[in-house]
Amino acid sequence: MLGEFEYALITAAAGLGDKAYGAAIREEIEVAILRKCSIGALYTTIERLEKKGLLKTWMGEATPQRGGRAKRMVLVTEAGELAAKNFYDAVMRVSTNARWAMEKGESLS
């Protein structure tokens, strides 16, 4: 099963689609979890997930606003999507009777 940060990273990358790369994913994660995300945590997790076959990465084109340096592009694989879905389902199931989940459900309805 994925860890919390791994799930956040896969979900952010999936949401960004073909625009998913290091800096963009980092920004998405920081907005979502309301915490700073270090570059160290980001890139070591990307590598770990790639080794597990949940992500694919490659070097993209260099752009002037990056000082002529290339981006590390990220793509979520089918296995990655499945792992994220399983994590999400598990969180939803385990949260069913939790007070905060019920309050959230009531406010939505």
Next chain:
Amino acid sequence: MSSLVQTSVEVISRLLEHDEREAVLGDLEETGVCGKAALRDVLGLVLRRKLEAWKSWRPWLTSLGLAVPGSFLLMGFSLSVSQAYQNLLAPKVEHATGLTVGPGFTLLVCNILLLVGWSWTGGFVIGSVSRRTVRVSAISSFVPCLFCLSRFHVESISRFSLLLFLFPAIWGVRHGLRLAQINFKPAFFMALAVTLLTLPTWSTSGSWLPNWALSWPAWFLVVTAWRDRPRKEGSTWQPV
């Protein structure tokens, strides 16, 4: 101050692999992170990468299991070879009376070959098994060298005779870094040759421990070559 921090970021980021360095420095540039924040980010990633390598058994094996004991033993053996050379050949060479090839000379040649074999295979294993920590392994083997050099007081022999093993060892490390492993046949014949060259010392009690402490890298290369043999069939040296 800021240029010093920026230079530090550039220098420290060189410890990362090329592609990762490009991506990280590009991300920092794009998001406008600079100064101490950039330094903290890059330093954090470098530390994570370096520490990550030590989660594996490989760097422990190469630094503590091979570099430290191996350099101590090989220094002793280098000294022994130097002494044998001095006693056997140096006076004859000096007087230019020609060489007398006897059992002592054969033993000296065997020991020189053994020194080269042990040092090269040890260096190769250090270079190939844990590339990311090869600097730590190098330091692990230089510390015993410095320790012994500082305490070496034999007037008739140069203290640098302790370091004879370094040349084939560095040669082995360079090969190990460049190549993943050796094919089974050359690995096997090299290990066999190294083991056969230790035969003259088998009659000496207590020599089996240093012999095997220095011979295991050769047999380690045989085992790894044998393990990967079906996938590596048909090629000689395997580039990384």
